[in-house]
């Protein structure tokens with residue numbers, strides 16, 4: 526079968542599952558990945574006959590897409606802030622709103638030699654991007670998941686940056702071992718009650734350890750991290766959080782109670798309150 530004929534088959538098989546724009550993108554990404562083509566070379570290769578191995582790769586990806594598996598897990602990679610990141614099912618797929626949080630920190634600390642701690646690093650998206658963007662910074666990153674830390678370490682190495690990774694359950698931590706200019710976290714914040722809003726591709730494939738908190742204790746990570754941060758931040762240090770859009774008022778209140786006097790809430794590109802910057 527030629528690549529062009531396969532594309533027709535691929536589109537037809539996914540029509541019932543995804544909008545056209547999405548399955549067209551899937552095909553492009555897979556053709557780039559499996560045939561080692563640049564995007565502009567795909568139409569130039571429409572008459573290429575797919576061999577059995579190539580056909581198998583596409584067929585497997587097609588069936589995984591039909592089962593709602595995110596494309597990023599199928600190709601085991603994504604881009605975050607323009608940098609390449611390896612992924613595995615042990616790590617969350619980094620989101621565009623998290624890029625906005627990174628951008629906020631980059632704007633505030635450009636051209637400085639600061640110390641940064643990323644709590645709940647997952648793929649290392651925040652820590653590795655900040656280490657790339659702020660070459661003078663010393664970056665440390667914590668996660669409780671050994672498997673996530675392996676991926677984060679691989680991402681630091683493939684992006685040629687130094688990040689110190691620490692395996693630690695932050696909820697069990699009594700005090701941070703040193704002080705920092707920046708503490709940043711995108712911790713688990715989706716309440717069990719919000720599961721009904723979560724699409725199958727997230728619910729069935731992304732790590733629940735990275736996503737969910739109990740309804741009764743939804744801000745558990747924010748409280749713990751803010752309490753640790755208020756002790757560990759340098760005098761002009763700043764705490765940055767990605768937050769649950771439905772709990773912005775509660776999160777701001779919590780930070781003020783803990784002793785952060787300046788708390789700034791920011792909307793993401795979709796107009797939802799999703800980021801906080803706090804100083805004491």
Ligand SMILES: C[S@@+](CC[C@H](N)C(=O)[O-])C[C@H]1O[C@@H](n2cnc3c(N)ncnc32)[C@H](O)[C@@H]1O
Nearest residue numbers: 619645646647668669670694695711712713735
């Ligand atoms: C929402 S994900 C964020 C991942 C990444 N920082 C990002 O923004 O794409 C939360 C991360 O917190 C980690 N995590 C969950 N519970 C933790 C705990 N008790 N201590 C440390 N990290 C934890 C998870 O393994 C996951 O990698």
